[in-house]
Amino acid sequence: MSQLKNDLLLRALLRKPVERTPVWFMRQAGRYLPEYREIRKAAGGFMDLCRNPELACKVTVQPLRRFPLDAAILFSDILTVPDAMGLGLYFEAGEGPRFERPVHTAADIRKLAKPDPEQDLGYVMQAIRVIREELDGQVPLIGFAGSPWTVATYAVEGGSSKNFPRIKGMLYEQPAMLHKLMEKLTGATIDYLNAQIDAGVQAVMVFDTWGGTLSPAAYKEFSLRYMQQICASLVREKDGQTIPVILFTKGAGSRLADMVDTGCDALGVDWTTDLADARKLTGDRVALQGNLDPSILYAGPAAIRKEVEKVLASYGHGPGHVFNLGHGIHPEVDPANVAAMVSAVHDLSPTWHQEAAAR
Amino acid sequence: MSQLKNDLLLRALLRKPVERTPVWFMRQAGRYLPEYREIRKAAGGFMDLCRNPELACKVTVQPLRRFPLDAAILFSDILTVPDAMGLGLYFEAGEGPRFERPVHTAADIRKLAKPDPEQDLGYVMQAIRVIREELDGQVPLIGFAGSPWTVATYAVEGGSSKNFPRIKGMLYEQPAMLHKLMEKLTGATIDYLNAQIDAGVQAVMVFDTWGGTLSPAAYKEFSLRYMQQICASLVREKDGQTIPVILFTKGAGSRLADMVDTGCDALGVDWTTDLADARKLTGDRVALQGNLDPSILYAGPAAIRKEVEKVLASYGHGPGHVFNLGHGIHPEVDPANVAAMVSAVHDLSPTWHQEAAAR
Numbered sequence: 122m123s124q125l126k127n128d129l130l131l132r133a134l135l136r137k138p139v140e141r142t143p144v145w146f147m148r149q150a151g152r153y154l155p156e157y158r159e160i161r162k163a164a165g166g167f168m169d170l171c172r173n174p175e176l177a178c179k180v181t182v183q184p185l186r187r188f189p190l191d192a193a194i195l196f197s198d199i200l201t202v203p204d205a206m207g208l209g210l211y212f213e214a215g216e217g218p219r220f221e222r223p224v225h226t227a228a229d230i231r232k233l234a235k236p237d238p239e240q241d242l243g244y245v246m247q248a249i250r251v252i253r254e255e256l257d258g259q260v261p262l263i264g265f266a267g268s269p270w271t272v273a274t275y276a277v278e279g280g281s282s283k284n285f286p287r288i289k290g291m292l293y294e295q296p297a298m299l300h301k302l303m304e305k306l307t308g309a310t311i312d313y314l315n316a317q318i319d320a321g322v323q324a325v326m327v328f329d330t331w332g333g334t335l336s337p338a339a340y341k342e343f344s345l346r347y348m349q350q351i352c353a354s355l356v357r358e359k360d361g362q363t364i365p366v367i368l369f370t371k372g373a374g375s376r377l378a379d380m381v382d383t384g385c386d387a388l389g390v391d392w393t394t395d396l397a398d399a400r401k402l403t404g405d406r407v408a409l410q411g412n413l414d415p416s417i418l419y420a421g422p423a424a425i426r427k428e429v430e431k432v433l434a435s436y437g438h439g440p441g442h443v444f445n446l447g448h449g450i451h452p453e454v455d456p457a458n459v460a461a462m463v464s465a466v467h468d469l470s471p472t473w474h475q476e477a478a479a480r
Numbered sequence: 481m482s483q484l485k486n487d488l489l490l491r492a493l494l495r496k497p498v499e500r501t502p503v504w505f506m507r508q509a510g511r512y513l514p515e516y517r518e519i520r521k522a523a524g525g526f527m528d529l530c531r532n533p534e535l536a537c538k539v540t541v542q543p544l545r546r547f548p549l550d551a552a553i554l555f556s557d558i559l560t561v562p563d564a565m566g567l568g569l570y571f572e573a574g575e576g577p578r579f580e581r582p583v584h585t586a587a588d589i590r591k592l593a594k595p596d597p598e599q600d601l602g603y604v605m606q607a608i609r610v611i612r613e614e615l616d617g618q619v620p621l622i623g624f625a626g627s628p629w630t631v632a633t634y635a636v637e638g639g640s641s642k643n644f645p646r647i648k649g650m651l652y653e654q655p656a657m658l659h660k661l662m663e664k665l666t667g668a669t670i671d672y673l674n675a676q677i678d679a680g681v682q683a684v685m686v687f688d689t690w691g692g693t694l695s696p697a698a699y700k701e702f703s704l705r706y707m708q709q710i711c712a713s714l715v716r717e718k719d720g721q722t723i724p725v726i727l728f729t730k731g732a733g734s735r736l737a738d739m740v741d742t743g744c745d746a747l748g749v750d751w752t753t754d755l756a757d758a759r760k761l762t763g764d765r766v767a768l769q770g771n772l773d774p775s776i777l778y779a780g781p782a783a784i785r786k787e788v789e790k791v792l793a794s795y796g797h798g799p800g801h802v803f804n805l806g807h808g809i810h811p812e813v814d815p816a817n818v819a820a821m822v823s824a825v826h827d828l829s830p831t832w833h834q835e836a837a838a839r
Binding site for chain 2: 286335336374392394425428
């Protein structure tokens with residue numbers, strides 16, 4: 122493996138000094154890029170991209186050709202794991218992801234396969250190897266998985282959901298049964314992320330998109346607890362390098378304080394919490410990643426620059442900040458505005474690290 | 481006007497002692513009730529119900545015939561105000577509300593009419609009078625409006641939205657222009673709510689469904705500030721009775737602390753914040769209304785009772801709690817589960833008020 126030429130992200134995630142704030146974006150590879158839409162169109166469906174290591178590599182590196190970003194993130198989906206467990210993932214036009222065989226009963230849970238990542242999710246591991254080769258040490262590669270709770274919502278509802286009728290019914294009516302499902306999903310997720318680390322990802326992120334829809338008590342019992350198990354079970358070092366773990370619960374708010382105790386290295390913060398407040402809640406025990414409102418990209422470069430400045434100031438001085446949006450880039454956004462956002466971070470962030478650099 | 485026979489809600493909203501916790505639900509009149517669906521089907525569209533005072537009265541009182549609730553809430557919609565301002569509200573099957581003439585430019589804002597509530601929204605005022613007559617003092621009637629920010633999102637986007645591209649673009653690119661819109665919406669909302677009070681509503685609630693999608697700074701500038709103007713401009717007394725004002729921002733979280741300073745009497749709390757935390761944040765300066773996860777109604781009576789108990793315990797002893805869901809009742813819910821929830825509040829809440837009653 123070639124030497125990493127830009128380790129800003131890894132240093133920031135471990136709260137080590139940096140010269141400027143590293144920057145990458147959730148969904149930085151995706152539909153807002155015309156070159157992505159072109160490949161996607163030629164490939165057919167979304168999963169055809171994910172399942173083809175060469176194409177997955179191509180779209181993973183596309184945003185790096187345009188913008189001086191400090192990380193690549195594996196192009197894949199959080200539902201590869203339940204698919205490999207036997208649920209039959211498919212995508213319906215305009216409908217989002219669906220499962221042929223959703224999980225409704227104890228028998229459904231018993232039937233779930235325990236995937237062997239190298240065999241059943243080999244296309245992901247192969248993509249990681251191809252991407253690492255292609256990146257050639259330019260920037261680190263981030264791997265990821267969905268949180269067990271978030272994946273469970275799709276597995277039980279059979280697809281996307283607004284009110285989560287089936288899984289919330291199960292949570293309050295048959296909590297022991299739901300815990301059985303959570304345990305299986307957690308085990309599969311741990312194996313999957315460890316295999317990603319083994320294949321070459323240099324940091325991992327767990328996306329808990331729907332944890333914020335739970336009451337605080339249910340969140341601790343059904344989402345946080347299983348993310349903690351993941352943190353405790355991941356291989357945290359590879360080739361002498363620490364592999365940082367980032368947790369992201371959308372809408373976490375004051376739950377950030379509890380999330381610190383999972384043993385993660387960094388927390389993603391959405392735009393509804395100020396980074397200054399997030400920093401107070403987490404007491405500088407972890408790095409923070411975020412948190413511009415992705416809808417700011419509907420405005421133009423001057424307005425974007427002003428808001429980037431505010432995010433940097435809200436975090437304040439010192440290490441431990443990774444610049445990101447508070448959620449994924451929206452598909453309708455103009456890439457020129459993304460460029461403006463990256464430039465603003467490059468231009469404006471060094472001043473917030475001068476003290477650290479002088480030490 | 482007949483004497484109010486059950487003033488539990490009004491006492492609780494003003495933090496006065498009560499014998500048990502009053503209970504009502506957002507969307508207590510609605511699609512989960514078969515008798516609602518029947519009237520709705522006969523009437524045609526949703527707005528045909530709202531615009532017909534007799535039908536609006538019928539559906540307003542339907543849940544009171546089934547459950548021993550402590551309040552009625554006017555059956556209407558938050559988009560009656562922008563409709564009266566000239567935007568042309570209509571509903572498309574499966575699409576939700578839409579406007580024929582959304583607000584995109586400064587000229588669009590200048591053209592907005594200033595509605596005369598008794599003339600342009602007379603159907604609402606007439607519905608209030610008919611409902612008060614029908615209720616005959618059984619329970620108080622709550623009036624409501626959308627928050628200016630929430631109404632603005634529909635006015636600018638032309639309907640429901642997920643990412644709010646147009647209004648967030650406007651917020652960051654043309655904030656002065658957006659403030660002009662907010663001022664007009666706020667003025668119309670104040671007139672509308674004061675007319676509702678004059679027509680007979682005994683409490684008012686402002687629904688800020690989308691304030692929680694703003695960053696904390698944008699929330700203060702574009703949502704909270706205008707709700708504060710509303711609180712400052714409402715007629716707060718009628719016939720010797722105080723008219724309590726309830727504000728509800730979905731996803732408010734720690735913003736509850738700022739919301740207290742608006743001068744409202746009570747805050748709605750969604751299920752993602754514990755009432756104990758909400759009480760700490762607000763320092764017993766206002767009453768709190770909430771906050772069972774509406775998806776708990778997908779479980780059965782025993783599970784529901786357990787969760788009602790937890791909400792009551794989370795609020796704890798003393799006055800100032802109005803039991804409600806953290807958001808509206810979902811349409812697929814079994815009315816028997818709603819009955820179980822109401823019974824649980826009746827059965828379990830008196831113990832939390834015994835101290836107060838003994839004083």
